[in-house]
Amino acid sequence: MRIFASIRIAGRALRRNKMRSLLTMLGIIIGVGAVIGAVSLTSGATKQVEDQVSSLGESVVTVFSGNFTSGGMRGGWGSAPTLTVPDAEAIAGLKNVVAISPEVRDREQVLANGLNWNTQVLGESPDYPQIRNWTIASGSMFSDVDVRSLAKSAVIGKTVADELFPNENPVGQTVRIRNLPFLVVGLLGSKGFNLFGQDQDDVVIVPYSSHMHRITTRTFVNDILVEAASDQAIDGVQQDITDLLLTRHHSKEQDFTVRNQLELMQAVTATSRTMGFLLAGVAAVSLVVGGIGIMNIMLVSVTERTREIGIRMAVGARAADILVQFLIEAVTLSAIGGVIGIGGGMTFSWLIARFQHLPTVTPVAWIVIAVVSSAFIGIVSGFYPAWKASKLDPIDALRYE
Amino acid sequence: MQTNPVIKLDEIHKVYHTGEVDVHAVRGISLDIFPGEFVAIMGSSGSGKSTLMNMIGALDRPTSGHYWLDGIDVSTLGRDALADVRNEKIGFVFQGFNLLSRTNARENVEMPMLYNRQHIPAHEQHTRAMQALELVGLGQRADHHPNQLSGGQQQRVAIARALVNRPALLLADEPTGNLDSQTSIEIMGVFQKLNQQGITLVMVTHELDVARFTKRMVILRDGKIVTDEAVQNRSVAEDELQRLRQEQQAIKLAS
Numbered sequence: 164m165r166i167f168a169s170i171r172i173a174g175r176a177l178r179r180n181k182m183r184s185l186l187t188m189l190g191i192i193i194g195v196g197a198v199i200g201a202v203s204l205t206s207g208a209t210k211q212v213e214d215q216v217s218s219l220g221e222s223v224v225t226v227f228s229g230n231f232t233s234g235g236m237r238g239g240w241g242s243a244p245t246l247t248v249p250d251a252e253a254i255a256g257l258k259n260v261v262a263i264s265p266e267v268r269d270r271e272q273v274l275a276n277g278l279n280w281n282t283q284v285l286g287e288s289p290d291y292p293q294i295r296n297w298t299i300a301s302g303s304m305f306s307d308v309d310v311r312s313l314a315k316s317a318v319i320g321k322t323v324a325d326e327l328f329p330n331e332n333p334v335g336q337t338v339r340i341r342n343l344p345f346l347v348v349g350l351l352g353s354k355g356f357n358l359f360g361q362d363q364d365d366v367v368i369v370p371y372s373s374h375m376h377r378i379t380t381r382t383f384v385n386d387i388l389v390e391a392a393s394d395q396a397i398d399g400v401q402q403d404i405t406d407l408l409l410t411r412h413h414s415k416e417q418d419f420t421v422r423n424q425l426e427l428m429q430a431v432t433a434t435s436r437t438m439g440f441l442l443a444g445v446a447a448v449s450l451v452v453g454g455i456g457i458m459n460i461m462l463v464s465v466t467e468r469t470r471e472i473g474i475r476m477a478v479g480a481r482a483a484d485i486l487v488q489f490l491i492e493a494v495t496l497s498a499i500g501g502v503i504g505i506g507g508g509m510t511f512s513w514l515i516a517r518f519q520h521l522p523t524v525t526p527v528a529w530i531v532i533a534v535v536s537s538a539f540i541g542i543v544s545g546f547y548p549a550w551k552a553s554k555l556d557p558i559d560a561l562r563y564e
Numbered sequence: 565m566q567t568n569p570v571i572k573l574d575e576i577h578k579v580y581h582t583g584e585v586d587v588h589a590v591r592g593i594s595l596d597i598f599p600g601e602f603v604a605i606m607g608s609s610g611s612g613k614s615t616l617m618n619m620i621g622a623l624d625r626p627t628s629g630h631y632w633l634d635g636i637d638v639s640t641l642g643r644d645a646l647a648d649v650r651n652e653k654i655g656f657v658f659q660g661f662n663l664l665s666r667t668n669a670r671e672n673v674e675m676p677m678l679y680n681r682q683h684i685p686a687h688e689q690h691t692r693a694m695q696a697l698e699l700v701g702l703g704q705r706a707d708h709h710p711n712q713l714s715g716g717q718q719q720r721v722a723i724a725r726a727l728v729n730r731p732a733l734l735l736a737d738e739p740t741g742n743l744d745s746q747t748s749i750e751i752m753g754v755f756q757k758l759n760q761q762g763i764t765l766v767m768v769t770h771e772l773d774v775a776r777f778t779k780r781m782v783i784l785r786d787g788k789i790v791t792d793e794a795v796q797n798r799s800v801a802e803d804e805l806q807r808l809r810q811e812q813q814a815i816k817l818a819s
């Protein structure tokens with residue numbers, strides 16, 4: 164084939180007009196750069212969400228209490244007190260359930276050391292750190308014995324420790340909640356902010372039994388955290404919990420809801436996906452504009468080089484040779500533009516990552532998509548001018564001034 | 565003589581349909597040109613010589629009649645086949661040189677080989693281009709671009725380009741039209757040298773001075789051949805050049 168000769172001719176023609184070639188490519192460079200930049204940023208954000216969700220524990224199922232209906236007004240999930248500690252204990256007996264923690268939540272003023280701090284006080288089981296993939300920085304978690312004996316033991320988060328015990332080891336000290344002294348047995352490792360911007364370290368954790376009998380006087384829990392044996396077991400566990408609780412509550416209507424972290428993750432990533440598609444759409448428009456730029460320049464180039472086309476035809480170039488020559492020029496323009504665009508987009512997202520501290524990930528699939536679509540745009544926008552060139556009559560083309 | 569003609573034209577007609585009027589540019593031309601001939605086709609503008617030239621050059625097809633080039637009936641071929649005929653059988657030399665600008669002499673000469681049906685390896689293209697340039701006396705200028713060459717040198721590059729695919733026929737359309745008289749004679753000298761080496765040449769011109777360097781003159785009028793005769797008192801480029809130099813010398817001495 165004479166394709167290599169055509170590539171050489173095209174390369175020579177493009178080098179002859181460096182500035183014009185560069186400006187023509189600019190449309191594609193910006194288009195591809197925008198696509199890669201947008202995709203890198205949004206998939207970085209998605210990855211961050213996924214990482215955070217998996218740090219919550221991917222195989223965790225949460226049972227929320229049901230919706231409270233009064234005089235036709237429905238209060239939404241969690242408004243009705245329907246879940247009890249015996250429910251949680253029953254769930255613990257199910258297949259593929261490795262850990263459970265009935266959860267009670269409350270905000271309390273916590274005093275220590277002559278200082279005070281308003282924070283979230285959680286009532287949990289000793290399995291809580293395991294379920295949440297949380298480490299104990301010093302000391303230890305309270306035990307099942309503490310739960311049974313309604314012990315006044317507490318594990319505190321890093322923020323609370325910093326506020327109440329500045330420059331001191333909190334383990335072994337005492338904090339007062341509703342005027343009751345709780346012994347700090349452990350300090351949790353730092354977990355940082357969650358997806359919704361809440362400080363997860365701003366927390367005091369006590370045995371759920373102590374919480375329900377000593378701090379608040381509740382008989383119902385807010386929700387129950389359940390850890391399944393594996394990701395694959397989640398669906399089965401969710402179904403088993405639903406069946407079990409329907410039987411236990413003797414209700415026709417489901418007065419609770421069972422959610423897993425995966426659903427939560429999907430809800431959050433859906434937003435950033437939508438954002439990503441929007442950005443990719445804008446970028447795709449600029450790619451099309453870039454393609455129109457290439458077509459425009461190629462049309463100019465064909466008119467300008469009518470005589471050259473005539474000479475080539477006179478010495479024996481077939482119509483197909485001329486078509487391929489101009490097509491290759493267009494594809495070369497857009498492909499080089501695409502490659503520069505990919506580099507530019509990745510550099511841009513890398514800079515953003517550096518200065519804005521956002522994670523960015525450039526998926527290989529999108530690089531392939533960018534290369535293929537820019538080559539495709541080259542073919543589409545180059546075809547008409549190339550076809551026009553190949554249809555020239557050699558006699559007219561030779562006479563063209 | 566039993567040799568077959570390079571060009572055999574049989575009752576060639578060409579009619580252009582432009583608007584409502586049909587222009588009958590060529591009205592029945594029959595002509596045989598044999599290997600080793602050097603033919604001038606002459607005529608005033610509108611005589612049909614350009615139209616005839618386009619058909620001999622396989623750029624255009626006759627409306628009726630037959631044209632055999634080197635034994636192939638060109639009058640029935642399609643676009644691509646005509647392109648191949650131009651590539652393999654014909655070398656073109658134009659009035660305006662028609663070199664590719666910003667492309668050096670060697671690359672200009674290599675260009676027809678890019679379109680050869682048989683793939684010619686790059687090193688062979690290079691050697692053949694250099695041989696062709698040396699044949700026209702421009703071996704030292706292979707790296708020069710057209711704008712660095714004089715008109716005569718550019719036309720020599722064009723001749724080298726026409727020869728590089730070893731065609732059966734060299735076709736020149738007013739090759740000296742853009743050149744001064746001394747350079748014109750030099751170019752005719754190149755043609756005469758090539759013709760002595762056995763290359764068949766057909767040249768279109770309206771200048772009698774230039775036509776006198778050829779061996780045979782065909783004169784057209786209104787699309788028909790009116791004269792077809794051997795050239796008497798044929799000019800020889802070397803002698804003409806010498807005479808021109810002596811004249812210039814005489815003018816210098818007189819002034």
